[in-house]
Amino acid sequence: MIKIPIDLAATIYLIISVCILFMWFILEKKRRYIEIKKEDTLWSCPLCFYEYIDSKSKDISRCPRCKTLHKKEEK
Numbered sequence: 268m269i270k271i272p273i274d275l276a277a278t279i280y281l282i283i284s285v286c287i288l289f290m291w292f293i294l295e296k297k298r299r300y301i302e303i304k305k306e307d308t309l310w311s312c313p314l315c316f317y318e319y320i321d322s323k324s325k326d327i328s329r330c331p332r333c334k335t336l337h338k339k340e341e342k
């Protein structure tokens with residue numbers, strides 16, 4: 268068996284733990300960014316200039332303030 272000093276083993280263990288945590292953090296951040304970009308779309312009403320997030324609609328959305336339907340291109 269290979270003998271490893273306890274301080275070296277502790278250091279390796281710490282480095283591995285930090286690496287896993289760091290990777291998890293990056294993946295979580297990336298995942299959240301994709302989710303926000305995919306689902307939440309920021310809409311701005313051309314009539315009342317009200318800005319809101321509509322995750323259901325893609326092309327046509329109803330403004331929650333003045334209740335008018337408008338396309339995404341209309342800004």
Ligand SMILES: [Zn+2]
Nearest residue numbers: 312315330333
């Ligand atoms: Zn509106």
